Amino acid sequence: MIRAIDIRKSFGTLEVLKGVSLAVDAGSIVAMIGPSGSGKTTFLRCLNGLESFGAGSVEVDSISIAAGTPDFSESLRLLRVKLGMVFQQFQLFPHLSVLENIVLAPVRVLGKSREEAVENAQELLRRMGLDSKAGVRPRELSGGQQQRVAIARALAMKPSGLLFDEPTSALDPRMTVEVASLIRELSGHGLAILVVTHDMNFARRASDRLAVFHQGLIVEEGPTAQVFDNPQSDALRELFAHADIGASGSPPG
């Protein structure tokens, strides 16, 4: 379970998050959509402690951090372990092999033996259909393959939740469908998943609930089909007007 309560965040005088509350249950997928610059990435970064925040709190299972939690605190360290993040540009370590990318954190952060971490990494690569790529550098892989390495790297920490920032932005349509089914499979194993996306079709396909983000606030939230079919906010109607699908899933007339 991931729960954000009234998160506020400013960069200097720019108030980016104005009191954001959101819950993602274990085994469920929430998609977050909203215009560029509305604060979605900042929100994800606050959730797993990459960014400090001015007010509010974050809970992941039994771990909780509040605004002002010191950067070196044990709860922040645990939160980062419990909540994996798959970045938009994947952010794999370019100088390490695919296998070493996955092995690094379990050894360094969790104190696993190298043997155990390697065995687990190989199992994850098998699951991702990448066992033949263990020895290559990330740049030798396609975008979709790099993303699966990034997902395997996050899963190696055995998190209870995963955050995805625009997972389809670097992918072709066929890969987009595959990512949707992979995310579904992960939630089927009990992970709580929050996906930021600008792809309405992907959001509809991949999520159980939809949160609409606008100017630093969630302006609408509910079961995905219900929100799509009966949008309540001007912000969502505006997004539909600029997307290639309408509220009913057909092109706007």
Ligand SMILES: Nc1ncnc2c1ncn2[C@@H]1O[C@H](COP(=O)(O)OP(=O)(O)O)[C@@H](O)[C@H]1O
């Ligand atoms: N480190 C930072 N310093 C200053 N401003 C930032 C920083 N990160 C993001 N911003 C600003 O915060 C706002 C929200 O950005 P972001 O969270 O990336 O939005 P989104 O992911 O919805 O496109 C933007 O105006 C952006 O320029």
Ligand SMILES: [Mg+2]
């Ligand atoms: Mg962003």
